[in-house]
Amino acid sequence: MTLAYILAACLGGAILSLAIAALVAFRVRARWIPTVVSYAVGALLGAVFLDLLPHLFEETKDHGRIAGFLLLGLLAFFVLEKVLLWRHHHHSDDEPGAEPGSHAHYHADDQGRSGWMIVVGDAFHNFTDGVIIAGAFLADVRLGVVTSVAIIAHELPQEIGDFLVLLHSGFGKRQALLMNAVSGLATVVGALIAYFAISAVREWIPDILAVAAAGMIYVAVADLIPGLQRRTGPAETLAQVAFIGLGIASIWIIRTGLAPGH
Numbered sequence: 683m684t685l686a687y688i689l690a691a692c693l694g695g696a697i698l699s700l701a702i703a704a705l706v707a708f709r710v711r712a713r714w715i716p717t718v719v720s721y722a723v724g725a726l727l728g729a730v731f732l733d734l735l736p737h738l739f740e741e742t743k744d745h746g747r748i749a750g751f752l753l754l755g756l757l758a759f760f761v762l763e764k765v766l767l768w769r770h771h772h773h774s775d776d777e778p779g780a781e782p783g784s785h786a787h788y789h790a791d792d793q794g795r796s797g798w799m800i801v802v803g804d805a806f807h808n809f810t811d812g813v814i815i816a817g818a819f820l821a822d823v824r825l826g827v828v829t830s831v832a833i834i835a836h837e838l839p840q841e842i843g844d845f846l847v848l849l850h851s852g853f854g855k856r857q858a859l860l861m862n863a864v865s866g867l868a869t870v871v872g873a874l875i876a877y878f879a880i881s882a883v884r885e886w887i888p889d890i891l892a893v894a895a896a897g898m899i900y901v902a903v904a905d906l907i908p909g910l911q912r913r914t915g916p917a918e919t920l921a922q923v924a925f926i927g928l929g930i931a932s933i934w935i936i937r938t939g940l941a942p943g944h
Contacts, residue, residue, distance in 0.1 A: 724929020725843035755896025797851030803897025812872025
């Protein structure tokens with residue numbers, strides 16, 4: 683029964699997060715994507731600096747090790763981006779007739795790199811979520827339920843942000859939905875491994891989370907923000923700042939609401 687609860691929580695959470703993210707993202711028109719990507723920047727950075735890193739530094743005594751894996755993760759995603767660049771070297775840098783800062787320019791410059799990196803980073807993150815959910819259910823069913831609800835609530839704004847990053851990278855809506863679903867299955871993989879080898883896997887949770895955090899930082903800072911900087915109009919800049927703030931605020935509100943005592 684415990685394994686059934688774990689699988690139900692993982693699959694149910696993945697389906698719910700994906701459905702809500704798709705509902706929001708499918709209503710976004712193509713011309714809005716460059717601006718709404720700002721929300722993804724805020725959600726990614728908010729999840730890292732307001733949730734993941736504080737949790738890691740509170741739960742882990744070896745801060746140097748966490749910082750080391752964070753640095754290693756940043757370098758790994760830099761290399762991953764280089765590999766993806768080499769893969770796309772035969773494409774031109776700009777689409778014919780694309781104006782700098784236009785939506786077409788966005789797609790041509792990105793070549794889908796940030797989308798693939800967010801899938802990899804999200805898979806790492808979802809894997810650790812599965813481990814955490816399994817560990818909570820193995821300790822106590824009620825604790826497992828509460829932990830699952832908390833993780834799903836935290837994931838919602840991030841999944842919306844991830845979906846928007848995939849659309850921004852040139853993925854079609856169905857393809858973005860499929861890639862999010864694939865990365866969501868990492869939750870089930872993590873839960874199954876943890877169920878059968880919880881003591882061994884638990885030791886690696888902080889390190890895996892540090893790599894996931896590095897991926898989120900890299901995508902936001904190295905891939906998304908430079909694209910936003912090309913759009914320099916005052917109205918566009920204000921919209922970008924507002925949506926970045928909204929992304930950060932959504933993470934902060936959920937994190938605060940789920941804190942002990944609330």
